[in-house]
Amino acid sequence: MDVVSPTIFFLDATRKTGLQSQIRETTVSAIVSGTILPGARMPSSRKLAEYLKISRLTVTLAYQELVSQGYLEVRSRSAYYVAKTPPVTRPDKLLAYPSGSAIDWSSKLHSGFNIAKAIRKPHDWRRYRYPFLYGKMDHNLFDHAAWRDCARRALAREDFILMADDFAAADDEELVNYICTRTLPSRGIHARPDEILVTVGAQNALWIVSHLLLNRNSHVVYENPGHPDISATLHLTGARMTALDVDDGGLPPERLPEGIDAVFVTPSHQSPTAATMPIERRKALLEAADRQDFIIVEDDYEFEMSFLEPPMPALKSLDQNGRVLYVGSFSKSLFPGLRLGFLVAPAPVIHEARALRALMLRHPPGHLQRTTAYFLALGHYDTVLHRMRIEYHKRHIAMIDALNREGVRIAGKSAFGGTSFWIEGPEGMDADQLARELREDGVLIESGAPFFLNREGPCRYFRIAYSSIPLVRIAEGIEIIARRIRQHFGG
Missing domain, CATH: 3.90.1150.10 (Aspartate Aminotransferase, domain 1)
Incomplete structure (x- = not known):
């Protein structure tokens, strides 16, 4: 009978992963790769603990979790063995897979998407x-304990049954309800649930809107300087682009050219200059939109960070004719990796935006939406x-x-x-x-x-x-x- 040597185990003290998890990871990797075979006897908990210089209880708990997962099984006198049929699927080792490619991919790829100028931020x-x-x-500054509690709430049986299902093109009702009743009214905006679409961050919302509004026959205006992802997104629509220089009040409406179809703007907090558009200029932009018949896309990021004075009402809150499509995000106010945003627009626009999103990614992850909804509703966000x-x-x-x-x-x-x-x-x-x-x-x-x-x-x-x-x-x-x-x- 094969006996697994404890020397295959190694603990990295610099990793944030716990000791039990590292033992489980090593065991599962060895089983999946075939390094240890079904039926092999694992090192005793005492022997492995002595080798790794850790508590015997830590090894025992790791082994017990592997038993519950089906990777190990217990036999006489608490001896642990690799399960005869562990829950893994190994590739056929007789098949050989080529490692290279003789295809000239530059001639096969019809579009180049790597066009945005890089903003360099080291991962470390x-x-x-x-x-x-x-x-x-x-x-x-973030309440990790509260977020973890909300994630656990979202995994409760009733929530899990809902979350585990395919939302199709729908969104989490609790999250949409919070956006309707709390987030948007704080910006002077009133919207119905059918006028809201949850997106994977603001950038996802901006991409959807740009492809709904623009084509090769369109003319779009955006801010200069502006975020390189926006200019790249607009470029991919094929539309004619005009970069309008901003000043200390943001985008100047009096300099807009004639014959445009859309304007993409960050009035509350211009990116990257941080300029705030004055109320008179906002009204002038709305009047120009009515007069010239174009649509305004408002990216209202970071308005939550208001500590000098209350933020100015959103451009959409001043809109009387439904010309402003509003983009918001929780990623800036909670944490960047959250990647949850939303689009507010008339119901016919949201209907089409939902269909386009469904073709791309169906919907943002249900568990993430419900966890965020709890975090917002329980007051942790505020x-x-x-x-x-x-x-x-x-x-x-x-x-x-x-x-x-x-x-x-x-x-x-x-x-x-x-x-x-x-x-x-x-x-x-x-x-x-x-x-x-x-x-x-x-x-x-x-x-x-x-x-x-x-x-x-x-x-x-x-x-x-x-x-x-x-x-x-x-x-x-x-x-x-x-x-x-x-x-x-x-x-």
Whole structure:
């Protein structure tokens, strides 16, 4: 009888995965790969515990879980064996699969989607001491215990039966109800459930809308600078594109060209300059839409981070004729990896948008929708937002003080708060080069170059955010940024 050697087991103390899980992972991998065969006897819990220098109970609990899963079985005197028929399907080892391809894929692929300019954010950003990166979160401000509780609630039997079913083209009713009754009224918007579509983040909503509204005969206007994903999305529709330069009030309606079909705009918090569009300009944009018969797509991201003053009413709340399609997101206010957003539009538009989404991905994961619905309905969301506003207000003040003290010019900031600043460097400065040099100092910033369309020469603008950097490190980080700039330009 084969006896499994304990030497196949190895515990990595640097992993966040628990010891029991690592034992189970090693065992399952060995069974699936055929390293250990059905009927083989596992090392005794005492022997394996001594080899790994861990508690015997840890090994026993791991073995018991593997028994419940069907990978191991217990025989006389608590001896554990690999099950005779473990729940695995092994590929036929007699089949040989080619590792390469002789096809010229460049001639087969009819569209190129890798066209968006990259905003470089290292995946290991947390190891840098001064991460001034937008869209990254300080996990200390989030209530992980509450989220875990809501995830467990969503796995209760009644919820699980609902969640495990195929939603087809529908969305979680509880989440849609919260959006209708709490989220949208806070922005001055009233909508029915049939006027809301849950999406995989705001970007998914913007992609759906752009492909519903635009084709090769269309003309669309968007902001410059603007998020590179938006320009790439609009480019893929084949529409004629006009990038309209923004100022300290966002997109200027008086400069809109004639004969346009749609305008994509971020009025509350322009991306990336953080400018807030004044109420007079918002009304002028709506009047232009009525006069010229075009549709407005409003991306209302980050309005929740309002700690300087209440956010201005959403553009859609001023819309009397249904010309504004509204895009919102929970990813910015909860955590970026959530990837849950929503689209608000007239029912006929949502009907078509739902059909298009169904062809792409059916619906966002049901368990994620229900967990979020619980988190919102039980008040955890409001508590987290309150905590974030207090902390971000402190960081905002620290950033303002440090930037002014070091003589760094703020080119754009949100009127109500937000989490970032748009910075203008000296004439001739290359923000890409600055970002590379600062990275060597442990400082992470975002070059403004990817946000401009067809810009020639170096870009002197960059974005710095305070959602991901501790308050106590802000002043020192800004000092390093200013020192690097002075090294190249003096003064």
